[in-house]
Amino acid sequence: MKGKIDRRAPPVPSVGSYLRALAMRLRSGTWLDALEALRAGAGDVFRLELPSFRAIVIAGPASIRTALVEAASCLRSRVDPDPVVRLFRAGILVMDGAEHAYLRRIASPFFRPAALERFAPAMVRAADRQIEAWADGAQVEIAEATRTIALEVLLEALFGIPGPTEASQLIHLLRAAHAYISPGPWLFHPALSVSGREGPLQELEQALRDHIRRRRASPKGGTLLDAWIEAFRGDEERVRDQMLTMLIAGHDTVAAWLAWTLILLAAHPAVQERARAAVDERLGRDTPSPKALRGLEELEGIGWEALRLYPPIPVLNRRAAASCALGEWTIPAGARVMISLYTLHRRPDLWAEPHAFRPERFREGGMGSRFLPFGAGPHTCIGAPLARLEWWLVVARMLQRAVFEPAFSAPRPRMGATLEPTPGLLVRIRRRW
Template identity: 40%
Template structure:
């Protein structure tokens, strides 16, 4: 047996390892009752961690990951031991779909692609995207009829799709959005939690047509861009241009990165923005503070990067939304070798997760953790207790993009509309990201 690495052992003299706790039948029943009451598995994780501590092993058929929570475990996984874990679990649907996409790639493939893609997503590039962001918001919002009801989960998804396609690929997706809407939703369901967790090779033929349609569309965009650059000799001015102009980057590799950015660049934003709209409706005092701040800073002008720096309360509101409802609520890694940490042995090949959701709601780090209090972010959180975009060297490459995008969209909507939440009874649904279900139904009124 390979000797476990001892660099992260708290006691190098240990010759035995503590058994990772597993839930008892009584605790499992308590968790099940919580799931029934809240209509979501996430509060059940709080039940498990509340009784078992910051690490336990799930005991489900064919699925027995090590589940962790808390800043210390997150720091270990994301920073201290990061080289000893793999991101890609080859049989997971997201790995099958994205192949060598940045989100799941390991080693040199990841490092090379991240260096190549970083300029298009660096904070210095974002100023050039702000106008496209508020114009996309207007294009969808202009379709809203006064005093009518709309599901903001659907509406902000449309906005996020237009933005990612326009800013990163210079594609006007508005004429295509209806044509590909169903295929996009099928693709997201394909990688959402499901029976595949327990049966990795479960046949899923219903998704093939949708995935093929998305692939054909992306390859068409790639071909047209290559032709355009060849004919004009122009310089790449967006992420797609950078990718197709890079030496040795195949069409398949470009496709993998495009699909990664479409999923990561629109679905996480959809989760954040839909929960933000829910909280705006559920907390009228917060909506008033946002509106007053936007009016004072923007007046009648569209948002600019200079304006965004002065929207301090909106910043805190977005952070509190991300704390309560982190779109990426769980991180998952595969141990590349035997490891030890905190007195526990982790075997090569075992899945280790860290719960961003639970960490964001731990009383150890947050005062009144279940309460909506944006002003808590007047103080800086404990390191690695706030992880909406991951942490360490492999934090989300689009973190700055997502934060600017959310501020632009919410500021523009606050500038133009007031919203009334019609259905307060929503629950957390674990899709690709954390979504409010059955939706965020709001009556829209122009200001």
């Protein structure tokens, strides 16, 4: 019996693959690139075995889809008492089965594209506030600006909380939460979890509870926050778990997508100019709206290409609740599973010039399972329609009102809670109006 399972266990990369991975890690500065060297040697599904860290890595289009969709009941979202679970508790992202389906049912109506369109003016206003704060020629940390935009929009669109006033209070508290769940030594041993951040985390906790209590006392109606309060009959713990999950999952990801887009445009002035010309032709100085931007091909490919190169959630984590079949392999019960969207998006056998920024490749259409920035299966991103709408409106507004130039040499990603630009990465702004 044991022999049978061993035969079907995914392979371990060779020593040569590990050496190539190490060389890649040293060259590119990110271990995500190193995974490709292991995949190239061992195949789409392989065992990563390091001292104190073992995982099964999945990095092929078919195997990822199988893991996320067909094997979803076996490969569970999160069963470890790791920092992510400790922070989100019973939040939608870490729940499975009937409870997860129930939480999706409550939240889904708030993410319908038609329901979101009424927040378009708030999205443009959030972009305007940042642009107007930039002096012509200023060098700005673009990721900070996009983080503020994303948080303001999320607070307003999902919770009915005034974005500009509340975001400035919450933003540094959320930063502590991000640091808490970012990959770190705890991956190697649970006892090595980050400590010492209790202060801001407690403050965040308090701020959320204050919002929930205020809303319970005077309901606003029509927001996701109100819908949770009603569905959970005021149970503060349950509302807190969903609210915090949505805040973390929903703003840092969009912030990273917007930041990478503007960084890539700064690094590729010809692409930026073409996109701006298309926006100018369509809008002039009019305020961007979903209707006005519909079908603007020059923008579309830029957004997808930024997500391909820098998927904000580059690796999805799962744990095998039981022994699971995955194509020709068996994933043993208890195994940690890492689904690498980053590797998938940069495979040289699936993408020509995989590391190059070539938005036009998305004109060909039909990306299928080789492009999965929002995941797949039951946990597929619920917020994708909000992210897409916001991306279109904010990027169109930025192109209308400013020109972006690189004040960096080579943009490098940092693997925090999301795949974000390294802190301190600056972009020079030329204001148009």
